[in-house]
Every structure is written in structure tokens, then in C-alpha cells.
Amino acid sequence: MKDHIRTLLEDLLPLVDFNSDFLFAELDSLGVTTILMVLSQEYGIELEAKDATPKNLRSLDSIVEMVNRKISEKK
Amino acid sequence: MKKLEDYLCDYAHFSPQKIALKSAEGALTYHDLWTAVCERATELLLEQSSVYVTRAKQGFDFVIDYLAAHKAGKVIIPLEKDLPDERFQEIITLTAHANIPDVVSDILFTTGTTGKQKGTMITQTVIISDAENLIDAQGFTSDITFIITGPLNHIGSLSKIWPSIIVGATIYIMDGIKDLNAFFTTVKNAPNKVATFQVPASLRMILQLGEKQLKDCADKFDFIETGAAPISQADMEIMCKLLPNTRLYNTYASTETGIIATHNFNDGYCVAGCLGKPMKHSAIKIDDNGYIVCKGKTLMVGYCGDEDETNKVLHDNKLFTKDTGHLDEEGRLQLIGREGDIINVGGFKINPVEVEDIAKSMPEIADCICIPSPHPVLGTVLRLLYVVKEYHSVEKKAIAKYLASKLESYKVPQLYTQIEKVKRTYNGKLNRKAYLPE
Structure with missing residues (x-):
């Protein structure tokens, strides 16, 4: 899943370093919105403003964790 | 004519404890802001150059620098906060050799009506006229908190500092809206009502990710202004539904023309492209080819160091844009589009x-x-x-x-x-x- 998310996001946000542990600081408004929209469409989960926290978007690992959590909540 | 800094000085003396600037880093009263501006102006006076070029970082320091440069009689050139060094130097070189009229207070770099990067020269008269246009047409008052989230070198954000200071309001500075939770917390925690300017793309983001939160704090918004790009009819209608008691403005403005017309689309006439009637210091005409021509006190002086390009768009006290539109039977500007490759x-x-x-x-x-x-x-x-x-x-x-x-x-x-x-x-x-x- 991590590699798939990386490919999806790197394609849309080529300037963002998804290896960073300070990802949230690197993102702009569009980057945050793009991540949430793409992941909610790809995994059929609901992601909204309250999910766009520095903790959830700290790194690629924390993004994967958020997606997994949302998928489990849906079940 | 009273300058922007004169208003600031007045509030520093008559409402010293009123909060002028706020952000996540803290707050500055009108007294604090004025003191900081005076100190910075003293430093700037020691610099020989009559032009002060700076990157507009999203925070108190830039606002202090901006007002201090005016107070020190310098021409301020606020640039993108992340502008690469090479381009920063290019602009310093360009402006160092240009003939800048004495009345010029700011040079704002923009893509311009022809698409080439240009330094648009404006004056204190432009600043005050733009501010008065907004105060008169949109109802800026001293008790609002105006939340600025966009880049401070861009006319859309910079022009909100002007009326906010003239009416003695509070300005809240945020660096974008990527943390929408922080944006809504700011709205909720403001002592009174808030106002903000958001480009249509930012409104789309808010609607996409924060529709529920926007609805929850509907009563906190006095007004929201959008502009700089077309907003969709669908988004306008959603905004009206979510914020039934908020004035929602769509504005026609550019760095060259200044702030010309605005329309509250939450007042019974919600039509994409309608940008309202010209404001008090402005006039609009449509030329024979359908282009929008602007007149009034908010027009730029010209492009820095580029007389030819200036003469192409600015003559007979009119600014000839490449935007097309028409005036409806009520005298409201209806924007059609923009010509060219921009x-x-x-x-x-x-x-x-x-x-x-x-x-x-x-x-x-x-x-x-x-x-x-x-x-x-x-x-x-x-x-x-x-x-x-x-x-x-x-x-x-x-x-x-x-x-x-x-x-x-x-x-x-x-x-x-x-x-x-x-x-x-x-x-x-x-x-x-x-x-x-x-």
C-alpha cells in the first residue's frame, strides 16, 4: 500500500519529498487537499479538514496509517 | 492627503490597546505596531537606497517592514516569499536603474496584462482609494477581524491590510489554509465577526474538505470576498446556502487597475461572472471590441522601467485591460473572459x-x-x-x-x-x- 500511495502522490505533487519526516511543513494548501482527495477516491474513505492535521500528514508512514485507520473504521 | 501610516499613528494614540495584528505567533496592539514601525523606519532611513526590496514573509515582520518603508519615504517592493535568489537579484537590478516617480510608494510585481513580468507602480493615493472603495462597498468596520491567508505581496491580500488599518480593525495573518482546522479555530475564537479574502480555488478547498465546519461557524462570518479568478456558479450557490447571513463578494480587481467593482452574490442575484457596479473612486467602460476599460483614482502609475508597455495599456487616464465583459441594464459588470495566452x-x-x-x-x-x-x-x-x-x-x-x-x-x-x-x-x-x- 505504501508504494502505491507514494506513486499516486508523487505523480501529482512532483516537488514534494515523500521521504521527509516533516511532510506537513513542506505541503501547501493544494498539496494537503490533493492528498486527501486522491486518497479518499482511491480507497473509498471519507477524509475531511479535521483529518488534515500535522500528525496525520507528518510522513508517508503516517499517511498510510491514517488510510488504514479509515478503512478499518469503515468496516 | 492622509496616508496609511497616519491612520496607524492615530489609532496608536487614541486606541493604543486595540489589537492591530494577530497570528499564531502572538498579537500586537496598535501602540505596539506603531512603535515597531517607527523603530524599523529609523533603521531603513540609514540605508541609502530609496527602494527597499524584500521577500514578503507571512508574518508580523513583513507588515512592520511594509509600513516602515512607507514611513521612511522608501519605495517598497514586496516579492514572493520563496522567490529564488537569481530572480530577486534581477528585480533589484531592474529597479535600481529605473526612473521611479517620487509619488510611487509600492512596486508590485505581476504577470501584467501582456503576460511579461512587470513592476506595477502604485502610490499612496491608489492605496487610500482602494481602501476607501472596499470600506464603502463591503462594509469594513473596526470590530471585525480580517483573516489574511494569501501571500502578502499579492494585491488580493495586501489590499486588505489597507482598509483594515484605516478603520482600525484587527488583521489576523495565517500562512495559507492547509491547516483548515487552524483556520476554523481562528474564526471561532475571534472576539467578534470575521471577514476574509479567499481565491476561488481556496473556497473550493474549504467546501471540499471543510463544509461542515464552515456551516458550524456561519454566524461568525461578516463577509467573505473572492476574486482574481472565476468562481463557479455551483460553488457560489453552495456558499449562499451554507452562509445565509454573510455578505459574499465577487470582486473585479488587478494590480494595474486597483480594486474596481464588487458584487454581493448573496443578496438575491447569484450569477457567476457578475462583478457588480464600479466602486466610489472607479469607473468602467467597455470599448468597441468588448474590452474592459477602467478609470479612477486606483489606476497604477505605470510599469517600472517600461514606458512602452505602460503606454500600451495606460493612456488618456484610462487603463485598457485584456479582459472582456459587458455592463448589464443595472450597470453591473459581467465578466466574459480574458484574451491571450495567460x-x-x-x-x-x-x-x-x-x-x-x-x-x-x-x-x-x-x-x-x-x-x-x-x-x-x-x-x-x-x-x-x-x-x-x-x-x-x-x-x-x-x-x-x-x-x-x-x-x-x-x-x-x-x-x-x-x-x-x-x-x-x-x-x-x-x-x-x-x-x-x-
């Missing part, structure tokens, strides 16, 4: 040629074209179609990084596609029309 991304106007020239300077790129591409949030983003030289290879990320090292961040394309050949017209020019979205 691409509007989230309120920023970009000349694709500038992007292409830089991309082609990359050793691996043989040819390229920068085109608009539809995007669900921004409406439009830039896509670079590129041809790689024989026996070479290059990754998208490398192109993006190269462009980011030479251009302002908003000019760096979001999307990249490698192609075999760029379509050209019979005389060898880029065939832009062939790439336009249907």
Missing part, C-alpha cells in the same frame, strides 16, 4: 512562455509547451509537455526541481508529460490552441 492558476496569472523558456534551458529538454490542465480544486493547473533530447533521460521530479530553482513556486507546473513532438503552426510557432481543453 493561464490563471488559483488567482495567479502565469505567462506560459516564461515557464517554457526556463524549461528549455534544461540540458535534457529539446522542446516543450506549457498548457492549462483541468483540476478538481484549482480549476486549472499548469502541465508541461516536454520532449527529451536524443540519448538523454530526465525525471519529472528533476524538471520540477529545476523550474522551482528559477521561478516563483506558483509558476512551477503541477503535471508533467513526456511527448514525442510539440505541435506547431505552419510558421513554426507553438500551436497553443491545439492543446486547450475542450
Whole structure:
């Protein structure tokens, strides 16, 4: 899943370093919105403003964790 | 004429404890702000140059610098906060050799009506007239907190500092809206009502991700203004539904024309493209070719160091835009569109040629074209179609990084596609029309 998310996001946000542990600081408004929209469409989960926290978007690992959590909540 | 800094001085004396500036870093009262501005102005007076070029970082320091430069009688040139050094130096060189009239207070760099990067010169008269236009037409009052989230060198945000200071309101500065939770917390915690300016793309983001929160704090919004790019009819209608008691303005403005017309689309007439009647210091005419022509106290003085380009758009006390529109039976401006190759991304106007020239300077790129591409949030983003030289290879990320090292961040394309050949017209020019979205 991590590699798939990386490919999806790197394609849309080529300037963002998804290896960073300070990802949230690197993102702009569009980057945050793009991540949430793409992941909610790809995994059929609901992601909204309250999910766009520095903790959830700290790194690629924390993004994967958020997606997994949302998928489990849906079940 | 009373200057912006005179108003600040008045409030510092008569309402010293009123909060002038706020952000996550703290708060400054009108007294604190004025003291900081005076101290900074003293420092700036020691510098020989009559021009002060600075990157507009999103915080108190820039606002203090901006007001202090005025107080010190300098011309301030606020640039993109992440502007690469090379371009920063280019602008210093350009303005150092230019003939800048004494009345000029600010030079704002913009893509301009012709697409080339230009320094738009404005004066204190423009600043005060723009501010009075907004105060009169949108109802700025001293008890509002105006939340600025956009870049402070852009007219959309900078022009909100002006009326806020004139009425003695509080300005809250945020760095974008990527943390929407922080944005809504700011709205909820404001002592009274709030107002904000958001480009249509930002409103789309808010509606996409924060619709519930927007509805929850509907009563806190006195007014919201949008502009700089077209907003969709659907988003306007959703905004009206979510914020039934908020004034929602769509405004016609540009760095060259100043702030010209505005329309509250939550007042019974909600139609995309309607930008309202001209404000008190402005007038609009449509010329025989359908172009919008502006008149009044908010027009720029000219482009810095570029008399030819100035004369093309500014003569007979009128500013001739490349925007097309018409005036309806009520005298409201109805915008039709914009002519030319300029691409509007989230309120920023970009000349694709500038992007292409830089991309082609990359050793691996043989040819390229920068085109608009539809995007669900921004409406439009830039896509670079590129041809790689024989026996070479290059990754998208490398192109993006190269462009980011030479251009302002908003000019760096979001999307990249490698192609075999760029379509050209019979005389060898880029065939832009062939790439336009249907």
C-alpha cells in the first residue's frame, strides 16, 4: 500500500519529498487537499479538514496509517 | 492627503490597546505596531537606497517592514516569499536603474496584462482609494477581524491590510489554509465577526474538505470576498446556502487597475461572472471590441522601467485591460473572459512562455509547451509537455526541481508529460490552441 500511495502522490505533487519526516511543513494548501482527495477516491474513505492535521500528514508512514485507520473504521 | 501610516499613528494614540495584528505567533496592539514601525523606519532611513526590496514573509515582520518603508519615504517592493535568489537579484537590478516617480510608494510585481513580468507602480493615493472603495462597498468596520491567508505581496491580500488599518480593525495573518482546522479555530475564537479574502480555488478547498465546519461557524462570518479568478456558479450557490447571513463578494480587481467593482452574490442575484457596479473612486467602460476599460483614482502609475508597455495599456487616464465583459441594464459588470495566452492558476496569472523558456534551458529538454490542465480544486493547473533530447533521460521530479530553482513556486507546473513532438503552426510557432481543453 505504501508504494502505491507514494506513486499516486508523487505523480501529482512532483516537488514534494515523500521521504521527509516533516511532510506537513513542506505541503501547501493544494498539496494537503490533493492528498486527501486522491486518497479518499482511491480507497473509498471519507477524509475531511479535521483529518488534515500535522500528525496525520507528518510522513508517508503516517499517511498510510491514517488510510488504514479509515478503512478499518469503515468496516 | 492622509496616508496609511497616519491612520496607524492615530489609532496608536487614541486606541493604543486595540489589537492591530494577530497570528499564531502572538498579537500586537496598535501602540505596539506603531512603535515597531517607527523603530524599523529609523533603521531603513540609514540605508541609502530609496527602494527597499524584500521577500514578503507571512508574518508580523513583513507588515512592520511594509509600513516602515512607507514611513521612511522608501519605495517598497514586496516579492514572493520563496522567490529564488537569481530572480530577486534581477528585480533589484531592474529597479535600481529605473526612473521611479517620487509619488510611487509600492512596486508590485505581476504577470501584467501582456503576460511579461512587470513592476506595477502604485502610490499612496491608489492605496487610500482602494481602501476607501472596499470600506464603502463591503462594509469594513473596526470590530471585525480580517483573516489574511494569501501571500502578502499579492494585491488580493495586501489590499486588505489597507482598509483594515484605516478603520482600525484587527488583521489576523495565517500562512495559507492547509491547516483548515487552524483556520476554523481562528474564526471561532475571534472576539467578534470575521471577514476574509479567499481565491476561488481556496473556497473550493474549504467546501471540499471543510463544509461542515464552515456551516458550524456561519454566524461568525461578516463577509467573505473572492476574486482574481472565476468562481463557479455551483460553488457560489453552495456558499449562499451554507452562509445565509454573510455578505459574499465577487470582486473585479488587478494590480494595474486597483480594486474596481464588487458584487454581493448573496443578496438575491447569484450569477457567476457578475462583478457588480464600479466602486466610489472607479469607473468602467467597455470599448468597441468588448474590452474592459477602467478609470479612477486606483489606476497604477505605470510599469517600472517600461514606458512602452505602460503606454500600451495606460493612456488618456484610462487603463485598457485584456479582459472582456459587458455592463448589464443595472450597470453591473459581467465578466466574459480574458484574451491571450495567460493561464490563471488559483488567482495567479502565469505567462506560459516564461515557464517554457526556463524549461528549455534544461540540458535534457529539446522542446516543450506549457498548457492549462483541468483540476478538481484549482480549476486549472499548469502541465508541461516536454520532449527529451536524443540519448538523454530526465525525471519529472528533476524538471520540477529545476523550474522551482528559477521561478516563483506558483509558476512551477503541477503535471508533467513526456511527448514525442510539440505541435506547431505552419510558421513554426507553438500551436497553443491545439492543446486547450475542450
